[in-house]
Amino acid sequence: MPELTAKKTQVPLYGLLTVQLLTGIMLMPMNNFFGIFLNEVLAFSVRKVAMVIALGQVVGMCASLVGGSISDRWGRKNVLILGVLALVLCSTLYLFRLPWLILILWGIGGAGLGFSVLSSQGYLTLAARPGTLGLFSALYNWGYTIGGAIGVPVAAIILGKDRFTTFGLSLLGLGAITAVFATLLPQLRLPTGKASPAFARGSYRALLQRRIVLLVLLRFLPTCYYGVMALVPLLIKKHGGSNSTVAWYAAGSAILASFAQLAAGRVADRKGVRLPTTVAFITILAAITGTIVTAHSVWGLYVFGALGISAAWALSTLLPGLVRSAAAPEIHGRVFGVLHVLWTLAMILGTLLGGALLEISVRLPFVIVGILNCIALALTIPFFRITAPRRK
Numbered sequence: 001m002p003e004l005t006a007k008k009t010q011v012p013l014y015g016l017l018t019v020q021l022l023t024g025i026m027l028m029p030m031n032n033f034f035g036i037f038l039n040e041v042l043a044f045s046v047r048k049v050a051m052v053i054a055l056g057q058v059v060g061m062c063a064s065l066v067g068g069s070i071s072d073r074w075g076r077k078n079v080l081i082l083g084v085l086a087l088v089l090c091s092t093l094y095l096f097r098l099p100w101l102i103l104i105l106w107g108i109g110g111a112g113l114g115f116s117v118l119s120s121q122g123y124l125t126l127a128a129r130p131g132t133l134g135l136f137s138a139l140y141n142w143g144y145t146i147g148g149a150i151g152v153p154v155a156a157i158i159l160g161k162d163r164f165t166t167f168g169l170s171l172l173g174l175g176a177i178t179a180v181f182a183t184l185l186p187q188l189r190l191p192t193g194k195a196s197p198a199f200a201r202g203s204y205r206a207l208l209q210r211r212i213v214l215l216v217l218l219r220f221l222p223t224c225y226y227g228v229m230a231l232v233p234l235l236i237k238k239h240g241g242s243n244s245t246v247a248w249y250a251a252g253s254a255i256l257a258s259f260a261q262l263a264a265g266r267v268a269d270r271k272g273v274r275l276p277t278t279v280a281f282i283t284i285l286a287a288i289t290g291t292i293v294t295a296h297s298v299w300g301l302y303v304f305g306a307l308g309i310s311a312a313w314a315l316s317t318l319l320p321g322l323v324r325s326a327a328a329p330e331i332h333g334r335v336f337g338v339l340h341v342l343w344t345l346a347m348i349l350g351t352l353l354g355g356a357l358l359e360i361s362v363r364l365p366f367v368i369v370g371i372l373n374c375i376a377l378a379l380t381i382p383f384f385r386i387t388a389p390r391r392k
Helices: 011-032 034-041 046-074 076-095 099-127 133-159 164-184 210-229 232-238 243-271 274-293 298-326 329-357 364-390
Strands: 003-005 187-189
Touching (some): 011 099, 011 133, 011 164, 034 046, 076 099, 099 298, 099 329, 210 274, 210 298, 210 329, 210 364, 232 298, 243 274, 274 298, 298 364
């Protein structure tokens, strides 16, 4: 298809949202049932399952750095197609019973996820017109939440009683359709203008700017909290909740988060990204405080957990706007690549921190991530002061 100048048509955005929704429908079931597949079909222990999943995360981190650089050189669409094709190839792992081959395919899927996330976010910031980025960022993130809500129940029906081969073929077909839609996306050109040599050759030295460092910290610190929150379902069950209670918590959190994403995006479009970012951090701190006070009650974990998760998802919705404020379009690919690496590290760190400290005290990990988010809230002041001239 012919190239389009960024921000002149909504067609690229609607196409991207379609690709994102299809990716979510494919990705969420593929990831959710992978551990079960390893454990029940290949007889992997829980420890081995965790190690394999971690392997995919590590490969994804490495791929994000490579993908960020080539995204700025080759274009967002080309790297997005590459990422989707890697995810399609990964979906075939359910067709095999060879552990070494499944490990390779899972690693390819980790790389594909890294490529697709950073390139699709870069495509979004390039395509969205001023005053619409917040809304489309919310709709972009809905691809994961709504896509998962659609894909997981359908996958459960397809799986039936361990029909993993049928499941794999279904994922392969859906992935092929997703790849076709990704190929049909218009190619977007960067805005014309002079770029420094560091920008042009894809060097990561172009990211050694104060505003970028602050942006990285604003991404990393709250994600440590999100990593700890991954253990809340376990705490709900431990403090007297049932499996249905945990399921309702997950569903309620997802619904509330969807509304929070949309609200944050609309406020960002009308008032700028600073106000909803500040409110999101304050809400996270309020949720952490509430969790610390009510840590041994199911209702406290329920209410403040859902509140914190929603605020964290709102921050994710605001990320493209923060990147647009802090970085020139020529380096968006590398910025999103680094942010994806730091997001993964923070998730791992937060989960490990929570797992270690919860054995000492339920409140202790929340105290620590509360301190980290206080630091993040303080960092919003210098960040928005030095990025104010770039804000749109």
